[in-house]
Structure formats: structure tokens, C-alpha cells
Amino acid sequence: MNTHTLSRLSLVTVLAVTLVACNATTTSTVKQQRATPARIEIQEAVGFTITEEARVSGDARVDYDRALGLLEQGRLEEGVAVLETVAGQVPGLSAPQIDLGVAYHRLEDLEAAERHLVKALEINPRHPIALNELGIVYRKTARFAEARQNYEAALAVYPGYHYARRNLAILCDLYLADMDCALENYEAYMATVHADDEASMWLRDLRYRMGTQE
Amino acid sequence: MSWRNYAIGLSCAALAACGGTTTTERGTLAQLEQVPADVEEIYVADSLERAAQSYRRYLEETPRSARTPEAMRRLADLQIEQAYGVIGSGEIVEMAAPEVTSQARRIEANGPSASPAAPGESDEEFEARASQREQLLADTSPTDPLLMGGAEVAVPTGPREAIKTYWEILEAYPNYERNDQVLYQLSRAYDEIGDPDKAMEVMDRVVAEYPYSRYLDEVHFRRGEYHFVRRSYLDAENAYGAIIRMGSTSNYYELARYKLGWALYKQEMYEEALHQYIAMLDHRLSIGYDFDAEYEEDDEHRLADTFRVISLSFSNLGGPDVLDEYFSQYGHRSYADKIYDNLGEFYFAKLRFEDAASVYKSFVRLNPYHKVSPYFGMRVVEIYGEANFPQLVVEAKKDFASRYALDAEYWNFFDTEDSPEVIGFLKQNLTDLAGHYHALYQEEALFDEQPTNFAEAQRWYRQFLGSFPQDAESPDINYQLANLLLENEDFGEAAVEYERTAYDYDAHEQAPEAGYAAVYAHREDLKQATGARQLEVKKLTVDSSLRFAETFQDHEQAPKVLGAAADDLYEMKDLPLAIESARKLIARYPGADESLTRAAWVVVANSSIDLAEYPDAEHAYTNVLALTPEDDEKRPAVIDSLAAAIYKQGDQANLLENFSEAARHFLRIKELAPTSTIRSGAEYDAAMALMKLEDWERSSDVLEEFRQSHPEHELGAEATKQLAHIYREDGQTERSAAEHERIAAEATDPELSREALLVAGDLYDEAGALDEAVRVYESYVAQYPRPLDIAMETRNRLAEIFKARSDYPRYHAQLSDIVDLDAEAGADRSDRSRYLAGRAALVLAKLSFEDFTRIRLTQPFEESLAQKQQRMDVALNALEDLVDYQVAEVTAAATYYIAEVYFDFSNALLTSERPAGLTEVEKLDYEMVLEEEAYPFEEQAIEVHEKNFELLAGGVYNPWVEQSLDKLAVLMPGRYAKNEISGGYLGSIDRYAYRMPIAPPVGVEPGDVIDDPESVDEAASPPAAAQVTDGE
Secondary structure (H helix, E strand, O other), rough: HHHHHHHHHHHHHHHHHHHHHHHHHHHEEEEOOOOOOOOEEEOOOOOOOOEOOOOOOHHHHHHHHHHHHHHHHOHHHHHHHHHHHHHHOOOOHHHHHHHHHHHHHHHHHHHHHHHHHHHHHHHOOOOOHHHHHHHHHHHHHOOOHHHHHHHHHHHHHHOOHHHHHHHHHHHHHHHHHOHHHHHHHHOOOOOOOOOOOOHHHHHHHHHHOOOOOO | OOOHHHHHHHHHHHHHOOOOOOOOHHHHHHHHHHOOOOOHHHHHHHHHHHHHHHHHHHHOOOOOOOOOOHHHHHHHHHHHHHOOOOOOOOOOEEEOOOOOOHHHHHEEOEEEOOOOOOOOOHHHHHHHHHHOEEEOOOOOOOOOHHOOOOOOOOOOOHHHHHHHHHHHHHHHHHOOOOOHHHHHHHHHHHHHOOOOHHHHHHHHHHHHHHOOOOOOHHHHHHHHHHHHHHHOOHHHHHHHHHHHHHHOOOOHHHHHHHHHHHHHHHOHHHHHHHHHHHHHHHHHOOOOOOOOOOOHHHHHHHHHHHHHHHHHHHHHOOOOOHHHHHHHHOOOOOOHHHHHHHHHHHHOOOOOHHHHHHHHHHHHOOOOOOOOOOHHHHHHHHHHHHHOOOOHHHHHHHHHHHHOOOOOHHHHHHOHHHHHHHHHHHHHHHHHHHHHHHHHHHHHHHHHHHHHHHHHHHHHHHHHHEEEEEOHHHHHHHHHHHHHHHOOHHHHHHHHHHHHHHOOOOOOOOOHHHHHHHHHHHHHHHHHHOOOOHHHHHHHOOOOOOOHHOOOOOOHHHHHHHHHHHHHHOOOOHHHHHHHHHHHHHHHHOOOOHHHHHHHHHHHHHHHHOOOHHHHHHHHHHOOOOOOOOOOOOOOHHHHHHHHHHHHHHHHHHHHHHHHHHHHHHHHHHHEEEEEEOHHHHHHHHHHHHHOOOOOOHHHHHHHHHHHHHHOOHHHHHHHHHHHHHHHHOOOHHHHHHHHHHHHHHOOOOOHHHHHHHHHHHHHHHOOOOHHHHHHHHHHHHHHOHHHHHHHHHHHHHHHHHHHHHHHHHHHHHHHHHHHHHHHHHHOOOOHHHHHHHHHHHHHHHHHHHHHHHHHOOOOHHHHHHHHHHHHHHHHHHHHHHHOOOOOOHHHHHHHHHHHHHHHHHHHHHHHOOOOOOOOOOOOOHHHHHHHHHHHHHHHHHHHHHHHHHHHHHHHOOHHHHHHHHHHHHHHHHHHHHOOOOOOOOOOOEEEEEOOOOOOOOOOOOOOOOOHHHHHOOOOOOHHHOOOOOOO
């Protein structure tokens, strides 16, 4: 990686941080206009916290934790079954829906995954995680434009959300053939992580293909 | 002896005792006359004799004195009385007129007289009787010496002595104060003994010597009578005139006028005579005589005689006109009507009918508002009737009816209630006139006069009805008027009058017939009516018919009339009333003629249909059918109507979406009207209704039966279609397919046939009856290569079936056909055919690809290589040809396979069987050569996959592109193995915290120095990278 490349990367990083700071300044606390009150607290140059205010019974919490345990153990069907129950108990919360979306995705049931993620966004439309997960589903079902919209929506909430940033860069790179977009987002992505060799390689290859040098 | 005779006796005794202090009053004798006859006449005679003896004794025994003449006179008077009874008292004694006179024929003011009586007293007899000497004594000798002119009679001695005594008084006592009375008595005594000349002499002396005698008027009258009898009418005139000149206070005044009139009459001085009679009547009127009142018989007789002689006088003067002229000249008299009446009857008695009628008519003409005028009018009618002058009778009646109609001026002066006879006559008159002209109208011989006679008859009928609208005879008259109008074919008016006769009066015997006649007249009128009037007359006919039927329910024609009215009402589209009327007929006359009842049911039925009251219509048609004989030619039509009524109920239910009820009604037709022409259609519609209910079982049953029962029905094809639909809906797909096959076979429309066959194939396919489906599809594509797209789709489906069955030869054959068809389609080629052909060609090309990949490079290498290259060429050619279809999916697939061909060839070289027996060096060289040979093919494979992947930039993304990408990810992972990363599970149910990978660790604020950035989570490991905080 030469000097030019580094300076360019630094610039992108600064830009990304600046964007984060601007957002944090203006919307340090955003209260959602939803049936279930939700808050997204932006923490400058750190991240964000989403809190959904809903009465959650002890049983629901226990079940949720149990479902998460099962999922993390790779016992996806079992985890999904428990999680479906939890989702029914706390219909105003987005977390069970997002988790179900992720689980179904892993079960390669993209249709169910999409259904739950859409539901999560109905509960909390600006949930960056739901937006990112749904963006992946859209890409895999060849709905590239929708995928891009979702990623960008997630980044609009928090530009430093590195998952969405990386996914948007890949989308632009492989599926949209939008080199500029890919370059911009790879670079922004790189600014959010300490290091990503694979991504660094893609960035170099991209610049090569674009005739640019690091 | 009665107390009265006793009193007389006492009186006589008193007179004798008083010695003439009282004289015998003129009324005394008259009063005696009134004394009831005493059977003991001998006693009376004895009494007179004793009185006479008493006077004689007085005269013999008493010296002459101033009382002597008085005694002598009384003695003489008694002697006269003894001989002749009462001596003339000076009172006039009327002669009784004959009982039967022409007066019996007169028209009384209170009513018309009867027909003339048989001739009674002749004019001559009347003249002789009425003009004879007045009887002044109550009792006269059998012969009247005045009339006889002094005929010899035996004179008793008493009177002679009395005459002698009177003469002795006159001679001996010339100054006796009562000598006028003596002379008067003397004259009467001469009269009694039949010596009128002597009597006349004595009376002349009274006239000459005692001009103021109280007996003078009587003496003058007796003198007049004396002369009248002897036809010395001038002398008689003087004598009567002397009395008249004395004034009306004389008791002889009226009689003098009467006799003077006669004297003049005898001299043919009729007008002068009339003056006297009129004067006499005037006198009576002046003293309050009421000519309309009843008086004593004698008085009545005198008056009657007077009127008769007046009539005679006028008659002699020339006739009816003279009467008018007389009163015109000498003034009208209130009693003139009596004179006219008498003269009229005078002429009538003489059978001078025209004159008689003329007199009456003249009076009526001059006195139209006189009370008796209508009676005179009535009398005129009677007179003409008696005279047998029918035409004049009619004219008279018409005149009467006109003058005394209830609206005539006359009744402004008189009350009809006070004139019942006139009113009665008027009614009779009107009735007679109407009947008369009606009869004339009916005379065939008088055909030319029919209009006139009709008008007259109608006029009088109507006048009667106008005058006596509620008379007992009015209904009958009204009926006659109606008959007249009917005969004259004025049917409309006749109907009106019949209705009036029937309904405008209290119940009467003719009312029912009149009511029926009204209906008849209306119907006759209807036959003649034209244009807009037809409806008007029909309405009147119906109204009248209904009224008749309602009012005279028991009339034998009532059912028929009611039925006809119901028919008419239906024609006029007054449907509710038509139904009501017909139902009345049915309910009211259960025993009516069957044809009537049937017709009524027809009205109910047809009207109900028009009113959309179909259940009622059905009921009615059922009854009509029951009353229609089996062999009646109308029966089929009735059955059709019944079926229609039922069908309409189904129709209505359909509109209300009550399809179950609709089907029930439609199916009822089969039971209730099995021979109806609409039965089959109804069954079909029942099936349609059941289909709407999705009652597939019943609807299919109905349609199957329909098709079986009516194999030639025009809806047969439709039924098959519906069955096909039903079976399909009912899940009986195979049956539905069979029905579609049937449709295809039976359809005359090729397009329908084609579509049905295709559907049949689809249904077999859907039902899993693949053998049948293949059979039908193959039949289809064989028969219908066009439309191309459908044929291609069908073949495509066939290919799928063959593929599914692993029947690859047929599968591939079908694919080849698809490709060939498309290639040969020419102008018919379409995007779809190209797409299908492309896909088919892809499958076939894949076969070439598989043939190619199947070949492994084995030793001898050249041989297998040649074979592989050959198949490679085939596959590449086949795959490259796919591009020509310009189907993105196919092109992508072709590209993918082309890349795979190169990749396979590269791989085949690298994995080829190595030749045996090579040294290590040779092996190395061989491997290098292989790699060198294989590498370009791999490069080419990558290049082609990338070409495929480049389709993404053109918006093409399909599994082939994706597969190319996957392949590239393997072949060039650095560039293409790029996978998205997921944030993973959130880990907290209500709170999620994200930290960027570059964010300082928890507890480190941004800006703090981080010693070991590597300790931060790796971004490539999303679950680990997500900083999840749990719960609180």
C-alpha cells in the first residue's frame, strides 16, 4: 500500500467519522414515531444503541435467551420454533423478528427471512440491522436496487455501520458494476475497521480494474 | 098533540082573546108550514073551525066597531085556510128542478166531471119549467088556475064566504087600515078558487091604491107572472121591472131579475136576457154568495137553472166566441168560469164536442192562471175522448201537459199539493202521450214519421221523469224511455236510462231487468263505437256490468255479465279490477257454467302474469287446465301458460339470487306441465340456478337428464359445456375433461372444438390422467398446429410429461418438434415460440454438452482427444446456435455451458490418462505441456463466464449468471468470491448496542489511545464483531 493510497484511505476515514459526528450532533437521541416507542441513541465515533420500550415478561426473556442459545449452537429449527413463540408474545419488539430473519436466512429459507425482516422494519423502520439483513436477502433474490436502498438506509442511520458499508461495496462491485460506488464504499468500510485483508485485496483489485493506484 | 101544536092553539086563543091586537104575520103561515105534519088533522080542522066559529060569534054577537073589519078579515083568512090550507104567505116557494140535469156532466172546480149523462130534461122542458109561474103557496090545487086561465073548479063554500067577507070589509070599511092586506088576501083567494082575472083586478087595485103597500113587490111579481103565463111579456117586463126598480132589498128582486130575463128570452132578446141573469148573479155575488160553496138544494137549483138559461142564451147568440166577446164588452166576472163551464157542458150535452171544447179552451186561453183552467183543460181532453177524436185528444193532452207541467208558470200561482187531481191528470197525460207516441214509433207503417214520433215520445217520457222523478210510476216510465232509446238504437242513452231505472229508484220489480238491459245497451253501443270512444264506451260497459252484477247478484245473467266485465277489464289492462271481478264470479257462482268459470280463471291467470304475480297466475292456470278437456285444442297452450307462470317464479327467484328456490320452480314444470314447450329450457335453467349455488351434484344430475331427455335440444351443446364446467368445479376433473372432449367432438364451430379439446387435455393433465392427457394433447397438436404458441405450449407440456415419466426418447423428440416448428413458423413465429424453442434447444444442446463431458481423454490419447474435440465442436455449435433465439435465460445458459465446455476440456486435459512408460522427465514435460494446453481453455472458460457475468450490467440475472459467478468465485476467488456479512443475532430482546470495529473498547472514550488495535473484534466475523449488550 503506497503513501497515496494511505492518504486516500485516511481521507475516507475522516470523512466517515465526520459523517458520524454530524449525525450524532443532530440526532443524539431520536425517538421513533411508532406504536412501540423506540429510541436510537447515536454514540459519536462509537456506535449506536437501539432501545425498544415494551413490557416484556420474564418468561419471554427466558425464552428469548433460550432460543438464542439454540441458534448459536446451530440448532436452527429448534431455535426458530422457540423464537416464533417469543415473537408472538412480544409483537411490538423488532429483535425477535430480526433474529428469525437471520435464522431463516441461515436455513436458506429466504422467503421466511424476508417476511420476518419486513415485519421488523414495520416495528422499527430505521433499524440498521434489519435493513442490512434484508438488503442481503434482496441481493440474493436478484433485487439489487432494493438491496442498495436498504444498505443505504442503514448507513443513513449510522454511516459507520460497517456491515452495511461492506455489503453495499460488494453489491456495487459485483452486481451493479458501479465501480465508483464500490470504491467509495470499500474505502469507507476500511475506515470503520482496524484491518480487513480480504477487503484490502478487493480494493486493490478494484483500483486496478479502474486503472487507479493505491 | 105536540107541544108546538099546543102552543099554536094557545096562540090562536090568545089572538082571539086580544081581539086583533096582533096580526097574522107574513111569516106565520110560512112558519106553520114548517110545523111537522100532525096526524091529527081532524083536530087541526076542528081548531080552525072553532076559531072561525069564535069569530062568527063575535061578529054576530058584537056590534060593529073598529074591530069588526079585523074580525071579518080574520074569519075570511080562516075560511080560506080551512079550504086550502095556508094562504099565500108572500114567501117564494121554489119549484123543485128535475133530479137529472145536464149539470151532472159539468167539470167541477174540484175535479173533472164524468162523461156526459144521458139526455135528461130537454131545453124545451127546461124552458117550460124554469119560466113557469112561481109557486107562491105551499099547497096548491092540483091545477094551477093561473096557468089554466080560470078553469072551472069546484069551489068550497068557505072561500066564497071569505071573498064575500073581504068584499064586505072593503065596502063597509073603506078606510080600514089594512085594506091593502084585505085586497092582497082577496086576490089570493081568487087565485085559490081559480079566478086569476079577478085576482089580477084586485092586484091592479092594490097597485093603484096602495103604492106603498108592504105587499106591493109580491103583487107586482104575481102580476108579472100573470102576464108571463099569458105571454104578455111586455106587461110581465113592466111588472118585474117595477120590482127591480124597488131595489135589491125586495125579496122578489133576484126572482124579478130571473123572470125578467126569461121574459126577454122569450122574446128572443138574448143579450138583454143575459144582462138580467148576469145582474142577478152580480147581485148574489154582492150579498156574499160563494159560487163554490154549497147551499140549500132549492137555491142550488135556481142557480143551476140560471146558468143553463145563460148557456141557452149564449148558444142562441151564436156560439163560443160570443161568450168571450160578451165578457170582453161587459166586463169580466169572477164567476165567469161557471158560465163557461155550463156552456161547455151545454154543448157537450148536445154532442157539440168541438164547441164544448172550444168554450173550455177559450176560457183557458183567456185565463191561463185561473184555478179551474187545468180542470177545463182536463175536460177538453175528456170531451175529445168522448167524441172519439183521438188526434184532438192527443193535441189536448199535449196542450195540457205543456201548460201544467210542473215547471209551468201556472204553478207559480198554485200549490201542486192543493191540486192532486191536476197533478194526477198531468201524470196520466204524460204517460199517455209518451205511450201514444212510443206506439206510433213502433208502427211499421209509420216508418217515415219515426223520428218525429221518437222525439215526441222521448219528450213526454222525459217530461214525466223531470216532473215526477220519484213517483211510483217513474221507474216504469224510465224503463219505457230506455226501451224507446234502445229501439231507436241510441244505445248509449238507452244504457243511461236503463241504469237510472235500475239504480236510481227504490227497489222495484223491473230494476234487475233494467240493470241487465243497461249492460246490453252498452254492449250494443260498443259495437258501434269507433276511435277513442271505444275505450270510453268499454269503460262504461264495464262499470255498468260490475254494478249490475253487484246489485243483482241473483240475476240469472249476473255471472255472464260479471265474466264479460272481467274480460273487458283485462283487455283494458285494469288488471287488479279484472282479477277482483273474475274472482268474484268464481267465488260467488260455484255452480256457474264451466265455460264461464274457466274464462274467469283465464282472466285471473293472464292478469296475474301481467302483474308479475306469478304464484297467483300458476294457481289460476291450474284451475283453467282442470276445466279444459283433455281433447281441447287449447289445452297445450294452457299447459304452456301454466309452465310460464311457474317459470316466471323461478325467474324472479333468480333475480333475488334465491337460486335454490329458482331451481325448485324450474324443476316443478317437469311435474306440473310435463308437455309444455318450455319444460326443457326450464330444466336447463334449473341446472344453471343450481350451478350458481355450486350444487354441482344436483346441477350435473339435472343436466345429464336434460341431455338424455332432450337429445336434440338446441341447448344440448351448452349443457355439455356446463357439465364440463360443473365437473371441473366439483373436482371431477376427469369427467369434466371427458365432457370437453365431447364438446370438441360435437362442436360445429372449429374454434370451439379446438378450445374444448385443449381444455380436455389440460383437465386430464390436471387430474393426473396423464395417458389421457398425452392422448388428447397429441391429438390436439396433430389437429391444430396453429395457433403456433398454443401448439408450442402443448408440445412443451407433452415434453414435460415425457420428461417427468423419464420417457426421454419422446421427450427429446417433442423438444425437437418444438425447435423445428419454431424454425419453420415463418411469420407465425413469436417471442413465446422462440422462447419455448430456445429452451427446448437448450435441453437438446445440453445433451450434446453431456455427450462431450462424458468423453474422458484416455489412451490412446489422440483417439479420445479426437472424439472429445468432435463432440466439443458439436456441443459448441449447438450452444452457439442457442444465442440466435435471443432469449436471455437461454443465452445465459448457453454462455455458461460454452464456458463449461472450455473448462471441461481444460480439466479433461489436466486429468487425462497419462501415457504409460514415461520417464520422470518425460512425465514432467508431459505435465507442462498439458498445463500449457489446458491453461488457455481455462482462461477461455473464465472469459466466457465473465461474459456471462457481464450480463448483470445489462440487468440480466438468472441462475446461469449466478452459476457463472459461482464458477468465477472458484476460478478467480480474489475477484469474485465476495460474500456479504450479516450482523448476526441481536442477542437482546429489547436493546441492541453496536460498536464500530474501530471504536474504542467499552469503557474507553473516543480519542483515548488504544495500545492494541488488533484486540478489537474482526469485522469479518460478524457475530463476534457485534457488541451485544444484554438486557439492562
